[in-house]
Amino acid sequence: MIVKIVSKNFDIPDSHKLDVALKNGRYESIDKLFSMTPEDVTEEVCKSGLRGKGGGGAACGPKWKLMPPVDERPRYLIANGDESEPGTFKDRQIFEYDPHLLIEGIICSSYAIGAHDCFIYIRGEYKFFIDRLNAAIEEAYEAGIIGDKIMNKYDYRMNITVHRGGGAYICGEKSALIESIEGKRGHPRLKPHGKECEWFFGDPATVNNVETIASVPNIVLNGYESYTKYGTEKAPGTMLFAMSGPVNNPGVYELAYGNKMTDVIEKIGGGMKNGLKLKAVIPGGASCPILTAEEVEKAYLDYESMWDIGSTLGTGGMMIIPEGVSMVEVAKNLIEFYHHESCGQCTPCREGCGWIDTIIHKILEGKGSSEDLNTILDVCGTMNGKTVCVFAPAVKDIIQSIVEKYAHEFETYFKKENK
Ligand code: SF4
Numbered sequence: 001m002i003v004k005i006v007s008k009n010f011d012i013p014d015s016h017k018l019d020v021a022l023k024n025g026r027y028e029s030i031d032k033l034f035s036m037t038p039e040d041v042t043e044e045v046c047k048s049g050l051r052g053k054g055g056g057g058a059a060c061g062p063k064w065k066l067m068p069p070v071d072e073r074p075r076y077l078i079a080n081g082d083e084s085e086p087g088t089f090k091d092r093q094i095f096e097y098d099p100h101l102l103i104e105g106i107i108c109s110s111y112a113i114g115a116h117d118c119f120i121y122i123r124g125e126y127k128f129f130i131d132r133l134n135a136a137i138e139e140a141y142e143a144g145i146i147g148d149k150i151m152n153k154y155d156y157r158m159n160i161t162v163h164r165g166g167g168a169y170i171c172g173e174k175s176a177l178i179e180s181i182e183g184k185r186g187h188p189r190l191k192p193h194g195k196e197c198e199w200f201f202g203d204p205a206t207v208n209n210v211e212t213i214a215s216v217p218n219i220v221l222n223g224y225e226s227y228t229k230y231g232t233e234k235a236p237g238t239m240l241f242a243m244s245g246p247v248n249n250p251g252v253y254e255l256a257y258g259n260k261m262t263d264v265i266e267k268i269g270g271g272m273k274n275g276l277k278l279k280a281v282i283p284g285g286a287s288c289p290i291l292t293a294e295e296v297e298k299a300y301l302d303y304e305s306m307w308d309i310g311s312t313l314g315t316g317g318m319m320i321i322p323e324g325v326s327m328v329e330v331a332k333n334l335i336e337f338y339h340h341e342s343c344g345q346c347t348p349c350r351e352g353c354g355w356i357d358t359i360i361h362k363i364l365e366g367k368g369s370s371e372d373l374n375t376i377l378d379v380c381g382t383m384n385g386k387t388v389c390v391f392a393p394a395v396k397d398i399i400q401s402i403v404e405k406y407a408h409e410f411e412t413y414f415k416k417e418n419k
Helices: 018-023 028-036 036-048 060-064 089-099 097-114 126-141 174-181 210-216 215-220 261-268 293-298 303-308 327-341 346-364 370-383 391-405 406-419
Strands: 075-080 117-122 159-164 197-199 204-207 239-242 251-256 278-282 318-320
Touching: 018 126, 028 097, 028 210, 028 215, 028 327, 036 060, 036 097, 060 097, 060 204, 075 097, 075 174, 075 210, 075 261, 089 097, 089 126, 089 210, 097 117, 097 126, 097 204, 097 210, 097 215, 117 126, 117 204, 126 159, 174 197, 174 204, 204 210, 204 346, 204 370, 210 215, 261 293, 261 318, 261 346, 278 293, 278 346, 327 346, 327 391, 327 406, 346 370, 346 391, 370 391, 370 406, 391 406
Parallel strands: 075 117, 075 204, 117 159, 239 318
Antiparallel strands: 197 204, 239 251, 278 318
16 A cells, blocks of 8 residues: 655665765666656656645646757756645655655656756745755765756756745745745736746746655656556555544555545554544645545545545545534634635635635634525635636635535534524
């Protein structure tokens, strides 16, 4: 069930240090990389079916192909390590235990898209991981792995810069992230989705999640079949799945796509702690529609299977919720977070989050009525598909799913009013 590709070196003592990393296979893909053309590398990644691990699951190779032909303009790779989605804590494992895998992946991915400069955007609170990553980058420069040449021999300039975020959740959205690095407010841009590359200071750029980039060296070194032999037909390979909540073994595990969620909770997570009963799972970070215990029984951990049961795989960060937890309190915690983190440029999002936040607090105070639930669902409808970015539809997804599936719990608070 556990397949270690990205996490292969995580358990090796001092795996973050260059000498240990080199002894354990890091940078072995580079010779093969430079025996290939950038187009060959992109084709190999296309054939591997590698999908983005940051939440959307977009295919990585086709995304690289959105870059325009190489010309005199600078081109950039941007590694998204913002990782602010509640319940998601996988990229930081790479920063902590194998930063050289990320650097190797950056070299491979940059070569494929013709970029010579990479910015790693990392969550501001990740001070420990930022220091560790910077130390690894410094080691790589000193050893001549990056800089004016790659591995002291390949005539390809590669510079890597770490950019520390300022703490805004929305800067995990790729265009807001770019605005942030450009020194502006982290507001998402209006963009033709999936039709063209990103633009960084007006020049072409690709934004990939850290784990996605870290998955590339294996594909370059061992070929696409080494990846497609795991997972499902539409979601080949592996993903770092995080499990939090009252299970016996919470943590981050690299698994092939397509495992049954209950098997993962039981066999990997060690089952529920202290005889607690599973009530629900938010499957892939806080913004994925919640699954009831009955739905969890039917859930498989790949994109298409999750869509089939009305949720999404997201970042693979499973939040396990036991019986006894109030779903109204869960909804309150989530909407407080989203209300705080809305960037505010779209009225349906800015006002919608505020309204829902106010209404849920009113319900918790015993002053609500069934009319309030209708209002929440009505506001959710207004937030869907009418905003600059997917933040508002994601808030709609999680709040609407909780209200629809656990309306009876909200009603117990209405009853307080009538006592
Ligand atoms: S949907 Fe929300 S977070 Fe996204 S741009 Fe609009 S206001 Fe900002």
